[in-house]
Amino acid sequence: MKLRNWQASCISKALKHYLNGNSHFLALATPGSGKTLMASQLADQLLKNDLIDLIICFSPSTIVSQDFSQSLQLIINERFDGLLGAKGHSLTYQSLQYLDRDFWLLFDRYRVFVIFEEIHHCAGSTIDNANAWGEQIILNIQNKAKYTLALTGTPWRSDNTPIVLSNYMPSNKISCDYVYGLSEAIQDDVCRVxxxxxxxxxxxxxxxxxxxxxxxxxxxxxxxxxxxxxxxxxxxxxxxxxxxxxxxxxxxxxxxxxxxxxxxxxxxxxxxxxxxxxxxxxxxxxxxxxxxxxxxxxxxxxxxxxxxxxxxxxxxxxxxxxxxxxxxxxxxxxxxxxxxxxxxxxxxxxxxxxxxxxxxxxxxxxxxxxxxxxxxxxxxxxxxxxxxxxxxxxxxxxxxxxxxxxxxxxxxxxxxxxxxxxxxxxxxxxxxxxxxxxxxxxxxxTSSYEKVVNIFGKFEQESLALGVSELSAPRL
Missing domain, CATH: 3.40.50.300 (P-loop containing nucleotide triphosphate hydrolases)
Structure with a gap:
C-alpha cells in the first residue's frame, strides 16, 4: 500500500527515534490525515526488523478500536485478535482498568510496542494528577513497554492537565516528535478545505x-x-x-x-x-x-x-x-x-x-x-x-x-x-x-469533552462491556 509522504517521513523518524534509544514517540497529525495507516505500517516494520514481539493498541471507543485491529491485521498479515498465537490486540482505554496481572506480565516477558490513539484522553505526569486511564499507563506501561507511539490530532486537554507520557516546553506547549498540520495536509491534497x-x-x-x-x-x-x-x-x-x-x-x-x-x-x-x-x-x-x-x-x-x-x-x-x-x-x-x-x-x-x-x-x-x-x-x-x-x-x-x-x-x-x-x-x-x-x-x-469519553455516558458503558468480552477469551 502506497504511503503518503508525511506517513513515510513520520515512520522513518519514529524508527530512528527508537534506534537511538528513545522509548516514546508523539505524533501530531491533523484529523483525517491517515494516522491509523501510518501507525500500522510502523508496527509492521518494527516486527519485520525483529525490534518488537507484540503490539497492543488502545483507543477511546469501540469503533476506533475495531478499525485499528482491522488495519493492523491487514498490514501485518497476522491475526490481531488477542488470542493465543496472535501478534497483538486492540483494546479500548476503558479496559485498562480491568486488565489483570497475567496481562501486564506480557511486558516483562516480551518486547511490547504500544500504540495510543487519541492519547489526549489519558492525563497525568504523575500518579497524583493522573486520571483513571493515565494512572494505569504510568503504573503498567510507561517504563515497561519496549516502545510507545502516541497519536493525536488535538494535543491538549480542556481541563489543562498534562497528557500522559508527554513532555512540555517552558511555554507549557506540548513537545511533539512529529507534526503534520491541517495546512500541510491541504497542500498535499490529504485534507479538504x-x-x-x-x-x-x-x-x-x-x-x-x-x-x-x-x-x-x-x-x-x-x-x-x-x-x-x-x-x-x-x-x-x-x-x-x-x-x-x-x-x-x-x-x-x-x-x-x-x-x-x-x-x-x-x-x-x-x-x-x-x-x-x-x-x-x-x-x-x-x-x-x-x-x-x-x-x-x-x-x-x-x-x-x-x-x-x-x-x-x-x-x-x-x-x-x-x-x-x-x-x-x-x-x-x-x-x-x-x-x-x-x-x-x-x-x-x-x-x-x-x-x-x-x-x-x-x-x-x-x-x-x-x-x-x-x-x-x-x-x-x-x-x-x-x-x-x-x-x-x-x-x-x-x-x-x-x-x-x-x-x-x-x-x-x-x-x-x-x-x-x-x-x-x-x-x-x-x-x-x-x-x-x-x-x-x-x-x-458540557462540562468537558474528555469527561464524555472518559467518565460519563455511553463510552463508559460500551467500553466496559467490550472490556469484559475482551478479557473473556484466552489472551496473549
Missing part, C-alpha cells in the same frame, strides 16, 4: 413577563445569560433552519458524489430523537441514529459507513478517530463547546477521497466560542480562502418554505424558559468572533 457556515440573527426578542428585550446577535443574547446556548440549539426553528441549509448543500454534493453523507452532532439522546423526527417530517429522510441507548451502536456506524443513507445523527459517538470517508457535511448542534471537540467533529468531513466533489461544509449557530475556533481554523489554511461564512436565517431555504422566515416565540417566566418565545428575524452578516464567557451549564455533555 473546510467551509464553515455560522447561522446568526440580528433581531432577537425575548419576552420575560411584561418585559421585552431585543438583541442583535446570538453573541449579545448569550452575553447576558438570559438564554442559555442549550435552549438555542434545541429550538425547533433554529434546528430546522440549520438542517435545511445543510440538507440542501448535501443534495447538491450528491449530484456528483452519489454516496456523500452528512453528520448531525446533537446534545442529548432526546435531542437526537427530536432531530430525527424533524428530518422525517420536514425532509422525508430516515436518518440513522447512534446513541448509547442503541443495542449495537458500533454496528450502526459500520453499516452507515458502507451504506447510501444520507444522514447519521450522533451524540458523542462519531467524533475523533471514526473514519467515515463519505461524510462531507456536518451540523454542530451540541452544547460541547471545547476547541478540541470542535476540531474533531470538523475532522470527520475533511478526509480527501477519490470522489469528484471534495467540498467539506459545517453548519453551526454563530456562538462566540465556536466562531473563535472557526477563525482559528481559517488561520490554518495555507492560502487565502473564504472559510467562515454567515447565513441569513430570515430567508427561506426553499422558496415554498416560508415557515423558516417567521418569528419564533420564546417566553421566559420567572427565569424558567420554554421552547416558545425566542423571536428571531433578520441576520447579522458582518459578525466578528469574540470570546464571551457564558453562564455555567452544568450538564454531563
Amino acid at each position: 473546510p467551509q464553515i457556515f455560522a447561522v446568526d440573527n440580528n433581531n432577537i426578542t425575548v419576552a420575560d413577563g411584561i418585559e421585552i428585550k431585543t438583541f442583535s446577535s446570538f453573541k449579545c443574547l448569550l452575553s447576558e445569560s438570559i438564554v442559555q446556548y442549550q435552549e438555542i440549539i434545541e429550538n425547533e426553528k433554529v434546528v430546522k433552519y440549520v438542517i435545511s441549509s445543510a440538507h440542501k448543500k448535501l443534495n447538491l454534493i450528491r449530484v456528483k458524489n452519489s454516496d456523500a453523507a452528512g453528520l448531525i452532532v446533537t446534545s442529548s439522546v432526546e435531542h437526537a430523537r427530536q432531530v430525527s423526527e424533524l428530518m422525517k417530517d420536514c425532509f422525508n429522510e430516515d436518518a440513522a441514529v447512534v446513541t448509547y441507548r442503541e443495542n449495537e451502536p458500533t454496528s450502526i456506524i459500520q453499516q452507515f459507513r458502507h451504506a447510501n443513507t444520507k444522514w447519521i445523527i450522533s451524540v458523542g459517538m462519531i467524533s475523533e478517530g471514526t473514519n467515515i470517508p463519505r461524510l462531507q457535511v456536518c451540523c454542530h448542534l451540541t452544547n460541547i463547546k471545547t476547541e478540541m471537540h470542535f476540531r474533531q467533529v470538523l475532522g470527520r468531513i475533511l478526509r480527501v477521497t477519490i470522489s469528484k466533489n471534495q467540498e467539506a461544509v459545517m453548519y453551526m449557530p454563530a456562538e462566540p466560542k465556536l466562531l473563535e475556533y472557526a477563525h482559528r481554523v481559517k488561520q490554518d489554511i495555507p492560502f487565502e480562502a473564504d472559510v467562515v461564512k454567515f447565513e441569513n436565517m430570515i430567508k427561506p431555504v426553499k422558496a415554498n418554505d416560508d415557515e423558516l422566515g417567521k418569528a419564533i416565540t420564546f417566553n421566559k417566566v420567572k427565569g424558567v424558559s420554554s421552547n416558545k418565545g425566542l423571536e428571531l428575524n433578520g441576520a447579522n452578516i458582518g459578525y466578528t468572533a469574540t470570546s464571551v464567557s457564558n453562564s455555567t451549564e452544568e450538564d454531563f455533555l
Whole structure:
C-alpha cells in the first residue's frame, strides 16, 4: 500500500527515534490525515526488523478500536485478535482498568510496542494528577513497554492537565516528535478545505413577563445569560433552519458524489430523537441514529459507513478517530463547546477521497466560542480562502418554505424558559468572533469533552462491556 509522504517521513523518524534509544514517540497529525495507516505500517516494520514481539493498541471507543485491529491485521498479515498465537490486540482505554496481572506480565516477558490513539484522553505526569486511564499507563506501561507511539490530532486537554507520557516546553506547549498540520495536509491534497457556515440573527426578542428585550446577535443574547446556548440549539426553528441549509448543500454534493453523507452532532439522546423526527417530517429522510441507548451502536456506524443513507445523527459517538470517508457535511448542534471537540467533529468531513466533489461544509449557530475556533481554523489554511461564512436565517431555504422566515416565540417566566418565545428575524452578516464567557451549564455533555469519553455516558458503558468480552477469551 502506497504511503503518503508525511506517513513515510513520520515512520522513518519514529524508527530512528527508537534506534537511538528513545522509548516514546508523539505524533501530531491533523484529523483525517491517515494516522491509523501510518501507525500500522510502523508496527509492521518494527516486527519485520525483529525490534518488537507484540503490539497492543488502545483507543477511546469501540469503533476506533475495531478499525485499528482491522488495519493492523491487514498490514501485518497476522491475526490481531488477542488470542493465543496472535501478534497483538486492540483494546479500548476503558479496559485498562480491568486488565489483570497475567496481562501486564506480557511486558516483562516480551518486547511490547504500544500504540495510543487519541492519547489526549489519558492525563497525568504523575500518579497524583493522573486520571483513571493515565494512572494505569504510568503504573503498567510507561517504563515497561519496549516502545510507545502516541497519536493525536488535538494535543491538549480542556481541563489543562498534562497528557500522559508527554513532555512540555517552558511555554507549557506540548513537545511533539512529529507534526503534520491541517495546512500541510491541504497542500498535499490529504485534507479538504473546510467551509464553515455560522447561522446568526440580528433581531432577537425575548419576552420575560411584561418585559421585552431585543438583541442583535446570538453573541449579545448569550452575553447576558438570559438564554442559555442549550435552549438555542434545541429550538425547533433554529434546528430546522440549520438542517435545511445543510440538507440542501448535501443534495447538491450528491449530484456528483452519489454516496456523500452528512453528520448531525446533537446534545442529548432526546435531542437526537427530536432531530430525527424533524428530518422525517420536514425532509422525508430516515436518518440513522447512534446513541448509547442503541443495542449495537458500533454496528450502526459500520453499516452507515458502507451504506447510501444520507444522514447519521450522533451524540458523542462519531467524533475523533471514526473514519467515515463519505461524510462531507456536518451540523454542530451540541452544547460541547471545547476547541478540541470542535476540531474533531470538523475532522470527520475533511478526509480527501477519490470522489469528484471534495467540498467539506459545517453548519453551526454563530456562538462566540465556536466562531473563535472557526477563525482559528481559517488561520490554518495555507492560502487565502473564504472559510467562515454567515447565513441569513430570515430567508427561506426553499422558496415554498416560508415557515423558516417567521418569528419564533420564546417566553421566559420567572427565569424558567420554554421552547416558545425566542423571536428571531433578520441576520447579522458582518459578525466578528469574540470570546464571551457564558453562564455555567452544568450538564454531563458540557462540562468537558474528555469527561464524555472518559467518565460519563455511553463510552463508559460500551467500553466496559467490550472490556469484559475482551478479557473473556484466552489472551496473549
